[in-house]
Amino acid sequence: MSAPPSPSPAAPASGHAEPSFWLALRGVCLLAWKAQWTWKRLPWRLVSAFALPLLAYLVVPSQKQWQERHTIMGDPKAIVISYFARLDREKIPIEEERRAKLLSLFQEEYSRAESQMFNSQLAAQPLAALREENLTEVAPPIDLQPVIFQPQEILPVEIVPIEIQLVQTQSVAIQPMTIPQAEIRVPATVEELRVELVNACINRIQSRAREFLSEAQHKPLRLASKRAWDRARQRAQEKMGNWAEPFYRLLIDFYFFIVVPLECVRQCGGLIREEAQAGTLSFLATRPLSRAKLLAAKYLAQTGWLQASLLAQTLLLFMVGGLRGVPALGALLPLLLGAQVLAVFAWSALGIFLGQATNRYMAMALVYGTVVELGIGRIPTNINALSMMRHLKTLLANNPDLQALYEWPATGVPFSLFALVAGVGLFLGLAAALYSWLEYHHVSEMQK
Numbered sequence: 001m002s003a004p005p006s007p008s009p010a011a012p013a014s015g016h017a018e019p020s021f022w023l024a025l026r027g028v029c030l031l032a033w034k035a036q037w038t039w040k041r042l043p044w045r046l047v048s049a050f051a052l053p054l055l056a057y058l059v060v061p062s063q064k065q066w067q068e069r070h071t072i073m074g075d076p077k078a079i080v081i082s083y084f085a086r087l088d089r090e091k092i093p094i095e096e097e098r099r100a101k102l103l104s105l106f107q108e109e110y111s112r113a114e115s116q117m118f119n120s121q122l123a124a125q126p127l128a129a130l131r132e133e134n135l136t137e138v139a140p141p142i143d144l145q146p147v148i149f150q151p152q153e154i155l156p157v158e159i160v161p162i163e164i165q166l167v168q169t170q171s172v173a174i175q176p177m178t179i180p181q182a183e184i185r186v187p188a189t190v191e192e193l194r195v196e197l198v199n200a201c202i203n204r205i206q207s208r209a210r211e212f213l214s215e216a217q218h219k220p221l222r223l224a225s226k227r228a229w230d231r232a233r234q235r236a237q238e239k240m241g242n243w244a245e246p247f248y249r250l251l252i253d254f255y256f257f258i259v260v261p262l263e264c265v266r267q268c269g270g271l272i273r274e275e276a277q278a279g280t281l282s283f284l285a286t287r288p289l290s291r292a293k294l295l296a297a298k299y300l301a302q303t304g305w306l307q308a309s310l311l312a313q314t315l316l317l318f319m320v321g322g323l324r325g326v327p328a329l330g331a332l333l334p335l336l337l338g339a340q341v342l343a344v345f346a347w348s349a350l351g352i353f354l355g356q357a358t359n360r361y362m363a364m365a366l367v368y369g370t371v372v373e374l375g376i377g378r379i380p381t382n383i384n385a386l387s388m389m390r391h392l393k394t395l396l397a398n399n400p401d402l403q404a405l406y407e408w409p410a411t412g413v414p415f416s417l418f419a420l421v422a423g424v425g426l427f428l429g430l431a432a433a434l435y436s437w438l439e440y441h442h443v444s445e446m447q448k
Helices: 021-036 042-059 063-069 076-089 096-117 127-135 190-209 215-237 245-269 271-278 281-285 291-323 329-357 361-373 382-386 388-396 400-406 413-437 442-447
Strands: none
Touching: 021 291, 042 245, 042 291, 076 096, 076 215, 096 190, 096 215, 190 215, 245 271, 245 291, 245 329, 245 361, 245 388, 245 400, 271 291, 271 329, 291 329, 291 413, 329 361, 329 388, 329 413, 382 388, 388 413
16 A cells, blocks of 8 residues: 655745725725726827817907907097988088098007906006006196396385274184195096096097097087997996906816816716626625725725826816916816815715615716705805815815905815815715625626
8 A cells, every 4th residue: 555645845935015995995906997098099089188278269259359349448440430320311521531640549549448447467567556557648748937127117106195993803713724635536446447537538539530520520429429438438338357266267166166076976986887797896805905995995086087087187288378378267276176176075975875775876976966966065055064065166266366256255274174174975875885795796787
């Protein structure tokens, strides 16, 4: 009978490290990021990356285009044509040279007034300095000639004695009289300053027109222009938006508060369910990691990709703003990028939670946005703290241009930072609890 075989020697210990969360995160990141750069997805990536910047370039006007669409003084040529028609009705002749000179005068003064009112620094400079800069005319120096008295022949005068009677009177102290100085009224608002600029333009036109128009020709000018000048004063009293407002509306209202949340929910909502439908979830679940750690690894990997892609999208939008001449973008960029980092983490956590709660996570995201963000977030009480958009608005309100446009409150920044971080932790905790409790089957997920 043969002897039993001797036991085989123990296998040498492998030099590979034991599976851990960081190694799992590395592997999930490589898989997630590599899947985004396939040749099949590359055309869609390029289209989605440049579609919004191209739309912004087409929609956002330059400063010159905006000024042409939002004139206060109106069309000078139309006013001059109306004046010439009035002269023809009243049969008052006017030479072609004076016609051309009057049209040139209107165009020059209207262009000057528009450039003063639409000055990009109009809202930043003190109103008193603006008034002095735009309204003060340099008066010509007064030539004071010395008056020389020539001696004249002195005629003899007969002196008649007068009897003078002294009367005792009470002495009265004469107080020096102070003449009040003329008060210079400084316009309190930009609208009042614009009205003064319109009046100054009108006065200059009337004054310069007197130099080459006769009295009979000058009187109809005031009557023909009265209605147009009254409309100009009325438009000057109205509040006018910032010429860069279309860019801010596209950047904040559409991109930051619509595109970014929906993109985060769309890409993070199906992280687990897509693995279940593809049949690879069971393979991932056999790794020596808990379900909560696996979900956290997939969340961080997908969020990292979103941070990179949305960063490139934001930089392209700011490049379009720079091409259009939008001012103060350098001060807005760091603040917006910092708020976007927090927003991507928050919206991605919400997306992964909704993806664990239901397979219709996009529909649930729209319901959540309507009820919580657009409904509760606009209630002027403490309950609006449940809205993540409300806290993001508080962070963005520290930019003066956005604060002036939207009038968001800029107080409570530390609380808003805490609320956003707490929201990320809450949604991730709920998603991890659901993933640990629910069971995902390949067949049932494919049927859904």
